[in-house]
Amino acid sequence: MSPSVSPLTRYKSLLHLLVAMVLSLIIIGSNTSTLVVQGRNIVLESAAYLYVPFQWIETIFQISGKYNELQKSHIKAQIELNKYKTLVQENQRLRNMLGFKSESGFSVIPANVLSDVGSHTMSSLTVDQGSVDGVEVLSGVVDAQAQLVGKVVALSPTTALIQLINDKNFRVSVRELRSRDVGILSYTLSRGYVIQDVPKNAEVIAGDSVVTSGFSDIFPENIFVGWVADISPVIEDYVKSVQVDLATDFNRLEEVFILKQDD
Amino acid sequence: MIDTIKYSVLGLFVLIFQWMLGDLFSIFGVIPSFLVIYIIYVGLTGSQLSAIWIGFVMGFTMDSLVGTDMIGMTAMALALTGYLAGLFHDRIVRVPVIMQYLIYTGFLLIYFTFTVLVMLQDSQWSAGNIVFLILLPKTIYTLGLMTGIFILLRVGVD
Numbered sequence: 088m089s090p091s092v093s094p095l096t097r098y099k100s101l102l103h104l105l106v107a108m109v110l111s112l113i114i115i116g117s118n119t120s121t122l123v124v125q126g127r128n129i130v131l132e133s134a135a136y137l138y139v140p141f142q143w144i145e146t147i148f149q150i151s152g153k154y155n156e157l158q159k160s161h162i163k164a165q166i167e168l169n170k171y172k173t174l175v176q177e178n179q180r181l182r183n184m185l186g187f188k189s190e191s192g193f194s195v196i197p198a199n200v201l202s203d204v205g206s207h208t209m210s211s212l213t214v215d216q217g218s219v220d221g222v223e224v225l226s227g228v229v230d231a232q233a234q235l236v237g238k239v240v241a242l243s244p245t246t247a248l249i250q251l252i253n254d255k256n257f258r259v260s261v262r263e264l265r266s267r268d269v270g271i272l273s274y275t276l277s278r279g280y281v282i283q284d285v286p287k288n289a290e291v292i293a294g295d296s297v298v299t300s301g302f303s304d305i306f307p308e309n310i311f312v313g314w315v316a317d318i319s320p321v322i323e324d325y326v327k328s329v330q331v332d333l334a335t336d337f338n339r340l341e342e343v344f345i346l347k348q349d350d
Numbered sequence: 351m352i353d354t355i356k357y358s359v360l361g362l363f364v365l366i367f368q369w370m371l372g373d374l375f376s377i378f379g380v381i382p383s384f385l386v387i388y389i390i391y392v393g394l395t396g397s398q399l400s401a402i403w404i405g406f407v408m409g410f411t412m413d414s415l416v417g418t419d420m421i422g423m424t425a426m427a428l429a430l431t432g433y434l435a436g437l438f439h440d441r442i443v444r445v446p447v448i449m450q451y452l453i454y455t456g457f458l459l460i461y462f463t464f465t466v467l468v469m470l471q472d473s474q475w476s477a478g479n480i481v482f483l484i485l486l487p488k489t490i491y492t493l494g495l496m497t498g499i500f501i502l503l504r505v506g507v508d
Binding site: 099100101103104107108110111112113114115118123126127130131134137202211213256276277 | 415
């Protein structure tokens with residue numbers, strides 16, 4: 088005869104599963120609550136420490152080569168800057184003459200990439216600058232060539248989580264530089280990165296540059312996004328969709344720059 | 351107790367491996383999940399309770415690290431997979447090999463169905479695309495890796 092077992096013991100595992108499931112559902116339902124955000128921050132902060140030794144090793148091996156590269160690019164940039172300063176002054180003078188409002192300014196916060204994660208849920212990376220460094224949620228992020236990288240979606244005091252532009256859920260308002268047509272760039276499974284609903288008469292051709300439109304508070308205008316790869320009419324031929332090749336090389340991102348809107 | 355600590359520490363390494371090096375295993379953008387392989391392993395060789403709670407903690411941590419909008423989804427999926435794997439604890443050796451791999455495929459399908467659902471928030475993705483371009487490739491790739499790992503570790507062998 089088998090000894091009698093209480094239902095609690097018999098269904099112990101099932102009860103544990105139920106508790107875990109209920110906890111998960113509570114967490115899913117309260118993703119923006121302080122407790123969950125704090126939990127996420129603790130995880131992000133702890134994970135950032137894991138990268139410290141890797142960064143030391145990387146820094147030791149790469150610092151000399153990087154310094155030489157930086158010196159070269161600094162000289163080049165200085166020459167370019169002088170040229171652009173003249174153009175900006177001229178542009179400002181002309182804008183004043185035409186009565187344009189001054190554009191809102193952005194400053195940048197340099198940040199080192201701690202990790203990049205491509206998962207089935209989100210493409211993101213973690214950087215070593217957080218809320219104490221002045222980073223804010225929904226700040227835009229660019230790379231060293233001022234090409235669009237993504238936006239900050241979560242913050243801890245010393246780290247920030249950046250949703251990359253190649254994430255499936257990322258949307259950004261862009262402008263085709265030559266024709267000046269505006270659209271929303273998003274990812275589609277069948278055709279990759281696409282600007283949807285571009286007017287049929289828009290004079291877009293393959294190879295044209297695509298930049299941010301500046302229609303949001305997140306990204307200033309004219310941040311380089313990529314190039315037009317292909318144009319195809321969509322159903323009913325009222326609008327066409329423009330396929331875009333992204334400029335940013337996400338495999339080689341080591342430093343990024345977080346845009347901070349000047350007060 | 352010692353087993354639970356052992357599995358937790360090993361789980362931490364698997365989590366770090368998935369987080370830091372998971373991308374290296376990407377084929378055409380399909381990244382396998384070492385977390386689910388580990389949780390199935392814990393369920394089959396360790397205790398069912400360890401599988402549930404290690405899965406829950408690993409899932410929550412991974413959700414926090416990747417920055418998904420639905421923190422807790424992977425935690426729920428891994429806890430459920432751990433429970434299901436635990437049902438076959440010590441019994442899996444008596445199951446024919448073909449059936450074993452069918453059962454593993456079922457575990458993976460359940461896990462990926464839960465986690466890939468997060469992507470449905472993007473309305474442009476049809477259910478067919480999600481199943482054939484994400485869910486099935488991920489399942490097949492992860493199953494392939496799991497087969498290799500389980501053969502090496504002699505899981506499911508008497």
